[in-house]
Amino acid sequence: MQITSSSSKYSVKHYPDSVRKWQKEGNYFYFHTAETILEVRIISDKIVRFRFAADGKFQRDFSYALSEKLEESPVNFGIREFEEVFEIYTDAIRIWVARDNLRLTITDTEGRVINQDEMGFHWQHYLLKGGKIVYCSKQIQEGECFYGLGDKPTDMNLRGKRLENYGTDAYGFQKDTDPLYRNIPFYYGLHHGIGYGIFFDNTFRTLFDFGHERDDVCSFWARGGEMNYYFMYGPDLLQVAEAYTKITGTAELPPLWALGYQQCRWSYYPDKRVMEIAAEFRKRQIPCDVIHLDIDYMEGFRCFTWSKEGFSDPVKLGRDLSAQGFKMVVIIDPGIKSDPDYDIYKQGMERDYFCKRADGALMEGDVWPGKCVFPDYTNPEVREWWSNLFKELVESGVRGVWNDMNEPAVFEMGTFPEDVRHDYDGEDVSHRKAHNVYGHLMSKATAAGLRKYLMPNRPFVITRSCYAGAQRWASVWTGDNVSEWEHLWLANVQCQRLAVSGISFAGSDIGGFIGEPDGELYTRWIQLATFHPLMRTHSASNETGFNQEPWSFGSKYEFIVKRFIQLRYRLLPYLYTTFWQYSHHGTPMLRPLAFVAQQDPQTYNRSHEFMLGDALLISHVDGPGVKEKEVYLPAGRWYYFFNDQVFEGGQTVTIPTPLDEMPLFVKAGAVVPNYPGIQYVGERPIDEMILNVYYCEQPTASMLYEDAGDHYGYKDGQFNTIRYKQVSDKQQFRLKKRFFGQYQASYKKYRVLVHGLPFKPTEYVVDGKAYKLNARNFAVGVVKVMVERKFEELILR
Template sequence: MWRLLVVCLLLGTLEAVDRQNFKTCDQSSFCKRHRAVTSPTGYEVVQDSIKINDTGLHALIKNKDTTLKLTIVTLQDSTVRVLIDENEGALRKRYQPLEALVEREPKQQKVKKTKEEASVTKILTTDGNRVVLQHKPFRVDFYVKDKIVSSINAKETLHFEAFKKKVLLTDREKGFWEETWKDIKDTKPHGSSSVGVDIAFVGAKHVFGIPEHAESYSLRDTKAYEPYRLYNLDVFEYETNSPMALYGSIPYLVGVHQKRSVGALWLNAAETWVDIDPTTADKGGLTKEVLDAETKPRQVPQHNARFYSESGLIDVFITLGPQPNDIFRQLAALTGVTPLPPAFALGYHQSRWNYKDQKDVKEVHEGFVKNDIPLDVLWLDIEHTDKKAYFTFDKDNFAKPEEMIKDLSEQNRKLVTIVDPHIKKDSKYYIYKEAKKLKYLVKDAKDAIYEGNCWPGDSTYIDFLNPKARKWWSDQFAFDKYKGTSKDVHIWNDMNEPSVFNGPEITMHKDAKHHDGFEHRDVHNVYGFHQHSSTFEGLKARSNNEVRPFVLSRSFFTGSQRTAAVWTGDNKADWAHLKQSIPMLLSLSTAGLPFVGADVGGFFGNPDEELLVRWYQAGAFQPFFRGHSHQDTKRREPWLFAANTTDAIRNAIKTRYAFIPYWYTLFYEHAKTGKPVMRPFWMEFIEDEPSWDEDRQWMVGNGLLVKPVLEEKAKELSIYLPGKRQVWYDWETHKARPSPGAVQIPAELNTIGLYHRGGTIIPKLSEVKLTTKENHEQPITLYIAVNQKGDFANGTIYLDDGESYSYEKGDYAYWGFTFKREHDYLHTITNKNLDKNGKFDSDVYIDKIVIRGAKFYPRNAHIFLDDFSPEDLDFEFNRENFVMEIANPGAFVTREFRIDLHS
């Protein structure tokens, strides 16, 4: 029966997602109740309950029905935490997903000053910010440099359903004690325990974040629309331009203002809905706080975000910036960064559901070599296993996995295998047998082992909320347990929302039971987080913490960036999904998850050759670069198409590899600063308000602007160049363009809009080999884009061995390059060691330097090396495009030099 169910599901979704399989807010009783709260809920501070301490305060707040416990804590680096929980004596403990944080208890910071008055209590932080607790009505306001930037409960919508003893059902409590969805009953043995409140972003013209949704980057007004839903779900061929829930959830929002950007993290792992209300500050409770001699509240934009979660407590972190770089650093301090990935992970990945057998894998591998197309990783989907039993290989089709892996490894390539969280119910299957014996499986509402249908048929599910189960899972990746694997095998965690084909909304029943007595409703959005984190730890441990793991996960939560890359799931081979991938990836990057990508070409359906080429061109400039497709699609290896199509795909992949020194450096810098690799315009050009909501273009780091062709049969590509007093250089022609402004270029088959930002220096491989390993010590070309004034540019490069943790012991190099006008007749190019703790001495040398915007008409050039005796350099200078090229300067990246350019 289950096989028929799976086939029906797949066939149905090949047309489009069946929207009726997934709830709307009106079909979710707690969402409906919260949205019905339109008048003030009447909470106020209990006056004599306020207790001030070194880092904040505690108090009680109450309305006519409920008394709650309030905690305000000031944290390091302009961050404030606000917690609202039930008062002492609650019937049940509420779940907090503290594992999502870098530290379960983030470092607190002593306050500078506090002042308790009759109607307010004020906290002055060490960073110079203010937190003001309004007593009646209850509200928490946040100030940066005496300007209010955010407020909790400004709309007085705080609604908190405390646990209570079960009573007779009434109409008012419909859905409170039990709920049925498509004939599946949610027993709700503890009743409803939902929480919700509004958060204002004062001055914000846009709010961004709360992935994952197939929506615009700038979040839309939901007053007359469905709220955004955060509930990890397996959604085949999802709709575009929809707020419906997808595979992962990061409940983090950023409100953007030219001078004072603010972030808010809603730390709750239960089903969550978010309403967005763009308004102005004169509408609501903040009029007086905004009003001053120069500002009228109706002139101040404001976005109100209203969060409702089915269970858990209210735990909000406000990151006060004030600048974009501050926002990303503050979020990273709370939820972490992506550790430096192995270099191969930045190369091209080739996948399919499924490569049939070892012969198929070998032929695909040889095809890339024969056709001179770079490749670093081949992937195996579920069919490689022994009848969908993970940690195994099919005894017939993959009888000798060691030989297959050895063949790939000898040519510097890796293998990724899939390991999903559902466990085949089979008494002969060692994983099931052991997990059952150790009681590491999720239970149902009646305390029996929870069972559901997934790829193996009858399946059970590991209880990843149990720390012992997580450790056991990690141990399964040891080489003596996952037989046939080696250090060159990495892991893909799919279906980990978790997907349950016969469950409500194709996921686990909410009344299923996890470790420590929590229901699945409490922990749903963090389930996949715990799986991929355990997988990462297992891969790291199997090599004695020597080899950096690569893990891809479909499900994610805040903090997932610490152990996984993610992709946008089961997209479709059409132009709409290509376009949609960009705002989806920008939203993920904004929410702290930088290692992201989309299935190139679309998972479902067969792209025509034009669409496939355009998707490769876009994917080449996105952090995770993988081609992947459904088993019912036509084969898509790049050489199976017309010659010009293959050439264009090869060119896109080689372009990706050429920029890997830049990508690798950006990932290193992300790990230090929290700044994303794929960036929205507002992060780099906060002064250029019209560019903030741009979601058809993006930045790679601070130096590359990318605009792919996104329209079928496009004759021309229009590109917006953001920023004020900036200059941009067309990567191919070197032609300079001032900004802000737009340019149009012909949309030829190999066209991708690529512009180099003036004032930056980008390292690029001079020649591309077929793997990242082979490219590891290849010479580079330095591309210098001179700023608008013509006097400066700088850039960086990071180097290490690309695969081990030796860099943590100082085996790395981080160097900076600077172009500078010393005076009217002399310009210099220098390099400098930016981190003297790095001891990595590389043989990578610079075999060419290209200077864009060289308006100084050079007469001669020479270089000073270690002995500081000048050597003449050959160069060419193009007076039309002001481009100077220096060939063979003889300089090494990790050894100091100075080049003098005399004019």
């Protein structure tokens, strides 16, 4: 053991000494020093877990983050001994363990450094709280950039930042506010074109320093628990993202309607007002699928109740909304009112399900209902009880639940005191360990309840707080933002960051929750949110009674807002396909430019531009009165969406930004599927699928995924994956289709719109049969043909 000290009374740090012995047990390697043990677990050729027992004894190997489907798949791995190091090898990487101090260096098979310890693992006693503070420090490589960590409202590249994970109700947060609501201890490193990731699976308060204290050192530490982290090698950043979801789990497909537009306010009250809002959407023919009910729908803010005065017949409300094509989503908070006449309170008290302080007294605090108690969601019995409480809500017509205030937030106190005790699935721990998973487990229990009672339909859950892996059951929103232009920029960055941190199903409160946007800000926010997986307007009540519905700002803005919501609905098959890629492979739906062009240093610090899926590149307008905007396009050819102008990538271009447009580009060669216009999902059977195909001289591939959209038949093979390949030249356009699947879609035809042909064709050929083109087949810059759904090849020549 090596010890260093300084003037700080808590600065005595302990470091491992030399390796005394080592052993191999299957795909686990153990290295023993005088006190510390290092465990190296080979999960795959690119995924490795490092775990340290500071005093020679490992803690319980347990995690709320890990996927139950995580499978070890190492093929060729082993160990070699050298005088100064051990070398653990796989087909993709080499792990070098120093004999004298357990410091780690990870290289690729050609010897290039991917990640390297500085001081590596070390620890100190946490004299104020008990236990140990565990540290790990790494060398920052030349030019290294860092990404990830969930919802941090700061620059995309985290280099030079110091950040913290401790779920916090950050009402009205601003740029660089830290910590925020979510706790995702996962980050990426990128240097010399090489990408990797580190997931520090520790639920205590965790901190990350990306060269803030020392510009050449990256470090992460926790005020309790173990040093237990997963290393993921790309080398592509998107491969790292997929590896992370291999560890923490992929999302289930949501109901398709959850990808539609959603309307919310604190609060739509009473039920008559809810129906007025619904009727106005249909009257104005603005597409919408969901109306949310905030806390005022309850009786005295008591969870799982309905206001007798304002919502006297919730079953009728649910039925009436459904008849107009709306789904009803209700808010549920963790605070249970202390009321002996309240059935939920009585059940929890009788079963001893509420959190307690260290001395055995109930954890009590004021929230919306007044004095409240709080379920201990870390107890599996409590989670099961909680899930059963959703039966009556579902029977009332509720189709989704929105979990709020679950950091947990408590008025005046901020959150729970650290002495609150938790079951933690049988471990009995303090709130220090459970805080960062409290909302995570609440939303897990909520999702379990909805899944149980909505079957065979799919659940929809949105949560404010969570831990790594919540993508398996919940979506998120960025929290209580403000109606300011800076918050539009923050929404853009936060949703990108959440996507690459495993949680693609994310959005922001469109227009801002706090304050009142003007029509321009609201319109620009709608434009950005059109390309966020979760699209919901939400705002707070205020003295003026101002509302944020799409028609609230006058006809000029309503027309543009309606146009973009309609675009969202046309793009639903593309969006759903992108969600399938995320669900099936773990590929982020939103992709920062560095994640799609990591060999291009121009992309490393950019956040204005991002991609949604494989084909669409977006750059929103984030200031008032902006007439034009510079946009960086990565290598390739790009079509400007609104007029099909073609731009070469690898450069910055200047794009006009009239209020009814935003910088939106389509990648050359893409096939972008569209629906015809609909007001809500399921309004009518889709009678044709529109394929927008963008000409490219290079061979390109695209796909369409489809299923019923709202049950689990897809898990039994009731889905289709349709793959398109474009192989064209300057004289001929050719689109090939391959169909895989068993789902019987309602449409029988494709309307194919070919953009950007460099020649004017005279005929089209479908599976070998030629047809003449006439004037009806041509529009400005577009060739239009109708083909049967079963076609295999389309040629224009």
